Amino acid sequence: MTGVLAADPTLSDFNQIIWWMVLLKVGVVFVFLLLTTIFMIWFERRVIGRMQNRPGPNRAGPWGLLQPVADALKLPLKEDIVPTKVDKLVFFIAPIIAASTSFVAFAIIPVGPVVSIFHHLTPLQVTDLPVAVLLVLAMSSVGVYGIVLAGWASRGPYSILGALRSTAQVISYEIAMGLSFVAVFLDAGSLSTTAIVSAQEHFWYFWVLAPSFIIYLVTMVGETNRIPFDLPEGEGEIVAGHMTEYSSMKFAMFFLAEYINMTTVSALAVTLFLGGWRAPWPISLWSGANSGWWPVLWFLGKVFFLLFCYVWLRGTLPRTRYDQLMALGWKILIPFSIVWLLLVATVRALREDNHSPVVYAVAGVVLILFVLLITFWDNGYQKHLARIAPEGTAADAEEDEWDYDEDGELVKVERPAVEPRFPVPPLDLPHYHGLELDAAGGLVRGDATGVTKEVTGAGS
Incomplete structure (x- = not known):
């Protein structure tokens, strides 16, 4: 193979690719993602070990490089346990959906310019579409179906909670992620990844559209369920979330999907x-x-730098609470994204009319003022209520909630007897390991002969 051409690919270049070239690219992408996953498992363990003042894996092979290979050989050899009461078809399909969609999304990523491979000129990209970036959003949305179906098919409380959390998290953060994309579309004038890379020939968007870049960095961590946003897999709360009942290769497929999604985003x-x-x-x-x-070297260097940031976050930040996760998405990221998008659209319209650079300075000042407003508004309002609370209640001002009634009088807001919380299945929910409800509503357990016996408690 030789690469001699320096040219930006276009959409028309993908209409001239022969079939074996497409298969070759698909195979290379497949192998690259697998090797990246193996490397990232080793790299994450080593870096986290250094951050925690310990060596990390160092027994299997030089510097522990063969540890991921040992894990890859171990998982298929483990017993594949399937609970008796699961929906078996959906239980088997769920990890396939999660893993396959993660592979498909990488197809629209341009790795390099047009080069010569076996004397055929071709872009270093599997394919491109006029709406290529939307394919990534679509695949990430479809991939969540694998998580939801895994939790539903497992019929366990922890699995269902993990699936519900993942669904709510994706809905919350994909909106902000999509809005961060729109600013790029407006400036590049296209949704094609090839055209977007070409538009960055003279300047990169990470500083021209810095707010969009920051929003995307936050949302991509939430999309991949990584610390500090790994609530769907919170070990201390719901064991392993939707993966609780999975083992052997099906568990490995979920694990593979997570790391491939990290690489794709x-x-x-x-x-x-x-x-x-x-x-x-x-x-x-x-x-x-x-x-x-x-x-290709520059591209891989940038990708692995962002993957290192994932590891850095894991070794630095604790897991957030669920209400903090939702508040960040709906109260900060989405409103900020909308205002920033309106600002970008206004500046672009003014730029089309050949306005002076002063317009950009004014737009930047407006954005900074808006950020300061949303940052200090809620905090300042709560302090105001605490300061003007009736005498004798100052000690409780931080905990109590105060607001104005219809007559303008400051009154304490009565909290409900039971605060609304994230939905939790009832403790007497029949478990799937052979427990059923009889006609009288009691729990019974069936043995191998089909004879049932009464169960005194749900946990027995």
Whole structure:
């Protein structure tokens, strides 16, 4: 193989690709994602070990490099346990949905420019679409079906809670993620990943559209269910969430899907905000930096830097509470994204009319003022209520809730006897390990012969 051409691919280039070239690209992407997953498992363990002042895996092979290989061989050899009362068809399909969608999303990521492979000119990308970025959102949404179906089919309280949490989290954070994309679409004038990379030839969007970049970084952590947003898999609360009842290869497929999703969203961040496969400064000053196979190296360097940030967050931050997770998505990220999007659209319209750079300065000041407003508004309002609370209640002002009634009088808001919380299945929910409800409503357990006996308690 030789790479000699320095050219940006276009959508028309993908209409000229022969079938065996497509299969070759699919195979390379498949192997790359598998190898990246194996490397990231080792890399994450080693880095977390260093952050916690311990060596990490160092027994299997040099520097512990063979530890992920040992894990990959171990999981298929473990017993594949299937609970008796699960929906077996859905139970088997769920991990396949989660893993397959994670592979498909990487198809629209441009890894490099047009190169020559076996004397055929082709872009280093499986395919591109006029709405390519939306394919990633679609695949991430479909991938959640695998998690939801896994929790539903398992018929266990922990699995169901994990599935519900994952659904709510994806709904909350995909809205903000989609809004962060729109600013890029407005500036690039296209939803094609190839066109977006071409639009960043002179400047990258990570500093031109810095708020969108920050929003995307936060939402991509929430989309992949990683610390500090790994509530669907909170070990201390719901064991392993939707994966609680899975073992052997089915568990490995969920594990694989998580790491591939991390790689995909990191590659998408590189494509949309970090110039894609283009060389960073000062390497870009070299005339051959963006030609041939060199761009693949720059692309991989950016992707692995973002993957390192995932590991860094895991070793630094604790898990957030569920209400904090939802509040961040709905009260901060989404309103901020909407205001920022309106600002970007206004600036672009003014730029089309050839306004001076003063417009951009004014827009930046407006954005900063809005950020300060939403940051200090709630905190200042609560302090105001605590300060003007009736005498004798100052000690309780931080805990009690005060508000104005219809007559303008300050009154204490009565809390309900039981505060609304995240839905929890009842403790007497029949478990799936052979427990059933009889005609009288009692719990009975069936043995291998079909004879049932009364069960005194749900936990017996």
